[in-house]
Amino acid sequence: MLDTARRKEMLRQMVLVRAFEEKLEELYQRKAMFGSTHSYRGQEAIAVGVCSALQPKDLIASYHRGTGHLIAKGADLYTLLCECMGREDGYSKGRGGKMHMGDMGFGFIGNTGTVGGTVPTATGAALAAKIRGSKEVVVSFFGDGAANQGVVHESMNLAGVWKLPVIYVCENNQYAMTVSLAKSVAIKHLSERGAAYGFEGKTIDGNDVEAVHEAAEQAAAKGRSDGGATFLECVTYRWDGHFGGDPGTGYRPKEEIEAWKQKCPIKRLKENLIREGQLSEPEFQKMSDTVYAELDEVAKRAEAAPLPKKAVDLSSIYAPTEVSHG
């Protein structure tokens, strides 16, 4: 059982992840950011539960709905928001946007917009750890939609063959954009796939941050002690549409959305802590207000930050070569 301080920190992080999504949505609605959003609201327990179980040297790879993972792994909020807003101060200097970043400084391998595209990247990072014996564990975050990409299958097969220290965290929010899981796979649980690759697959409640944390901690310990990969299917639901501008209601019954909102991961942990006498409603409100206020400040700075200059820098496509030619 986690101590109260850590559980409260997990609660705060989930609030922060949600507040960030709401800030992006606000910026998107008033056309203050470029491109679309991919809201993570409703799924916060997965990013926070998994990343809180990792060590600083452990790595994560993410995908298009990735801001939550980055925040939970320790991204700088200003730099992250600047990237979403196409600013020079962003992680990628405005070149990548929120779907294309990477910074090994906080253990973030990268994310891209090809669904399933970073599953091999995470697997390869785990191969590096295995070859070196350097003991870092790698988390590959992806959605239920990515589970049906060929390269995901190929990568998991290799992780099984080579017993790689990777945790495949499948965030099953039950819709690949608009297509339901029932239309996409003939099995009941995506975690059944683990058996096909020779490693453990588990289906867990993705809205229970403590359950996610515990499962991730076990998977990480297994990976670190050469026990190989784990497939963690975290069942959850995205509250919003697939992207900004999609109300998310054309393909999902209103009752279904409402029912899942009742299973809010933040509400759940908060109520548990209150019931146990570890937290009061005013204390929560104060923490939440602080998070939102801090984010408002960050957003003000990001909005005032300059865009990149209108220029093509051809030298930016390659890393500088330090090869000496004998």
Added chain:
Amino acid sequence: MVNSAAATQSPTKEMRVQEALREALRYEMARDERVFVMGEDVALFGGAYGVTRGLMQEFGERRVLDTPISESALVGLAVGAAINGMRPVVEIQFSDLLPLAMDQLASHAARYHYMTGGRVNVPMVVRNKFATRAGGGPSHSSCNHGAFIHFPGLKIIMPTTPADAKGLLLAAIRDPNPVLCFESHHLYGIRGPVPEGDHTVPIGKATVRREGKDLTIVTCGGMVLKADAAADQVKEKGIAIEIVDLRSLAPLDKETILNSVSKTKRAIVLDEGPMIGGISAEIAAMIQENLFSDLKGPVVRIAAQPIPPPHSPPLVDAMIPDVDQVVEAVMRLAEGGKIA
């Protein structure tokens, strides 16, 4: 044919292209713990073309990995291993199979450095064999190199001589960027002197294989041999051909190409890959944009016909450039431009 190794001073050893490639792998694996090799049949069997023979025995199974047939994941895993500090070298058996890994090459390996604002580097090499030849057919004899010039961030090398094979591959493994190495089937058996020890050839530098004042043939890979044969034939007619061997398709060495054509004022671009939208189209356009008023005739492209690579020898011969075609084009340009 002029060998670039002649320019260096270190002692040389005679070997074939495959052996020179293996020399580069061995040299760098011994020097740098981060280098490892993976691919189908590369360990126990030593690679479909023998390039990795003996490496598993020398460096162990931890660093020379036989893999299942999963081209997309192999390239994708290499990207991840490279980001996490290793220097992977992947073997893909045929150029035809690169499209299986296209997303990982074009949207991941090629773009990581740029799209992360320079925070992430992807130092990896993908080797593959290519050539259009009889018996290979539509899925085993493609020349896909031209397709990859559309993806900024990739470096593309195509060694011709054994010395360049070692030098370019060694430079590729040390390069902090993803490098695609196209190895021509036509050249694997070619022998030549290879400098021993630490021999690198800079990526992005073409070389003049043969000097001449009358006409430049810009070419690469196995076509260098055909250009050379054509140059021998027209020499008897008093025409001196200069051959520019690109060695790297990306970055392209525009300077060496333009210097040569400024001198000869006539140019043929010869490529085994498809003519439409290919490397020959790119270079021909680049030459005329820069040197239009100096040229004594049109820049001529000789490249593959726009059909899938066929199986039967006569069909293959009709598809890819041959020496007679090159000689004919030289004579046409010679008459139009009044050489000799």
